[in-house]
Amino acid sequence: MNKTQFNINQLVRQNVLGLKPYSSARDEYVSDGSKMIFLDANENPFENGVNRYPDPQQRNLKSVLAEQNGVAVQNILLGNGSDEVLDLLFRAFCEPKMDNIITLPPTYGMYKVLANINNIEEREVLLTNTFQPNVSDILDTVDRNTKLIFLCSPNNPTGNSFSEENITQILNKFDGLVIIDEAYIDFSSKKSWIEKIKTYPNLIVTQTLSKAYGLAGIRLGVCYASEEVISILNKIKPPYNVNELTQKRALKRVLDSDQVKIEVAKILEERKNLARILSQINFVEKVYHSDANFILAKVDDADKRYHQLLSMGIVIRNRSTQPLCENTLRFTVGTPEENEKLIKILKQL
Ligand SMILES: *Cc1c(COP(=O)(O)O)cnc(C)c1O
Numbered sequence: 417m418n419k420t421q422f423n424i425n426q427l428v429r430q431n432v433l434g435l436k437p438y439s440s441a442r443d444e445y446v447s448d449g450s451k452m453i454f455l456d457a458n459e460n461p462f463e464n465g466v467n468r469y470p471d472p473q474q475r476n477l478k479s480v481l482a483e484q485n486g487v488a489v490q491n492i493l494l495g496n497g498s499d500e501v502l503d504l505l506f507r508a509f510c511e512p513k514m515d516n517i518i519t520l521p522p523t524y525g526m527y528k529v530l531a532n533i534n535n536i537e538e539r540e541v542l543l544t545n546t547f548q549p550n551v552s553d554i555l556d557t558v559d560r561n562t563k564l565i566f567l568c569s570p571n572n573p574t575g576n577s578f579s580e581e582n583i584t585q586i587l588n589k590f591d592g593l594v595i596i597d598e599a600y601i602d603f604s605s606k607k608s609w610i611e612k613i614k615t616y617p618n619l620i621v622t623q624t625l626s627k628a629y630g631l632a633g634i635r636l637g638v639c640y641a642s643e644e645v646i647s648i649l650n651k652i653k654p655p656y657n658v659n660e661l662t663q664k665r666a667l668k669r670v671l672d673s674d675q676v677k678i679e680v681a682k683i684l685e686e687r688k689n690l691a692r693i694l695s696q697i698n699f700v701e702k703v704y705h706s707d708a709n710f711i712l713a714k715v716d717d718a719d720k721r722y723h724q725l726l727s728m729g730i731v732i733r734n735r736s737t738q739p740l741c742e743n744t745l746r747f748t749v750g751t752p753e754e755n756e757k758l759i760k761i762l763k764q765l
Contacts, residue, residue, distance in 0.1 A: 419588075422617040424644045427563060427592060429511050432652060440655040442469050470660040477658075477667045481638060484670065485610050490643040493650060494658050498599060498624045498637030499526055504649050505620065505639075506534040509563045509593060517564040518557055520549055522573060522738035524597065527566045542739055547574040547704075549582045555589055563592045570600040573735045573746045575706030577606045587616045593645070595620045600708035602628030602680050603687075610640045617642050627709060628680050629669055634662040683709050687749045690759070694747070697762050701743075710748045718743040721765070728761045 425433060441457035460467050478489045495501035510517060512535035519527045521540050531538035539562070541554045549567065558565075565586060569578040587594050596609045598621055610621050620641040626632035636658065639649065669676070687706060694713050695703045699721060702714040712735065715721050722734040722745060733746040749755065 419617055422591075424617065424642070424648065427509050428648055429507075429509065432508050432648065435651045437651045437653075438655050440469070440472055442472050443655070466660050468660070470656055470658065470663055472655045474658050474663055477663050477670070480667060480670050484673070485608075485640065487610060487613065487640060488643070491613060491640055491646060493639040493641075493646050493653065495637040495639065495653070496657050496662075497626065497635040498597070498622045498639075499530075500635075500653075500657060501622055501637040501639045501649075502526060502595070502597075503530050503534070504653055505564060505593070505595065506530050506536060508648050508652055510534060510536045512536060515561045515563045516559070517566065518554060518562060519566045520554070520568075520571075522547075522571075522735070522741050523566070523568045524572045524599075543571075543574070545740070547571060547576050547740070549578055549586065551582055551585050551589075554586060558590060558592075562590075564595060565590055565592065566595050566597065568597040568599070570598075570604050570606075570707040572599065572708065573710070573712055573733070573738065573741065573744070575704055575708045575710060575712050577604055577707045580606075583609070587612075587619055590618070593618050593620055595622060597622050599624045599627055602676070603684065603709045604707035606707065613640055613642060617644070620645060625666055625669065628683075629666075629676055630679065631666060631669055634665050636662055636666045682752075683749050686752060686755050687711065690747065690749060690755055693759050694762070697765075699765065710746050712741070712744050712746050714742075714744050716743070718745055721745060724765055725758075725761065730758055730761060 445456060457469055459469065474494050478492045478494065481492055482489045493501065495504065516537035516539050517531055518539045518541055520543050522543065528538050539557050541550055541557050544550050554565065567578055567583060570576060598608055601608050601623060609619065613619050613621065620639060623638045625636040691703050691711055694700050694711060699716045700713050701716065704712040718734050718736040722732065725732055735741045735744045735746050
């Protein structure tokens, strides 16, 4: 398709197209910093730090993220974890019982769960043996009701990144929206696709503070896309979807990017060490290359090894039920001390 003719309004659900976003008290009056008396939102007036509603547009946090990522504030939507962001995409673009989406197993389980919740057909096109998207099969699976294709890169649970060529082909040849889930991008040597949202109006990039930023507990997901896509999502997001504590804590952390980099560098060092040692363990048959903070390994008997580790106090993820992942285990990279314990136990088994 000629992307200059791309028209997002042809992809939006009819009922969403006509919606006006709910206008909250905090939308109608935006503080300019001067001292005002707020009698507009039925809040309890006694200060305790969180008695006021949070900023529905999360302006402070977005402006830092915009600057760090070379985009405008209008290119960003924040959610209660990426899970909420992904759900908003279904609700904005997929008509229940009519539209469909494509996922590429083995991959993150939430795409399928959200498709099922929203009553959207999920079409699965397996990755190739090298865990790359099978572009021709994907394009053959697309029909006029295919709205979204989910690409997870680096992919969970395989750990690898998808090639630039494969992703570019999908972006160019698919008329719907392509979501690249970059939950693990900070652990990868590859560049983020964020800068390409200017080139591809059908590209949506999602990131999260749950992994490299160490804030899984506060729930903050980030969506980068064209202003047109973001304004559609803004129409349907709950007004106060990112709470005050989360906005404050996230802001503090993204401003402390040096500390994040230090932690990521340590995790990468540990990943390298763990991959090397795993490959020497006698029951490990293959260690897959990882661009993430976990390592997928093929073993002789995944159920047996999983339960052995569990009985020794170590919880990993058995990924054997996933296609192409028979007898695989996924190890998240822990602290040096945790990894040391894991290694000691692996060597004893
Ligand atoms: C962990 C993970 C996320 C994070 O989701 P949040 O809701 O932001 O915590 C998103 N995508 C993938 C592929 C993940 O593995």
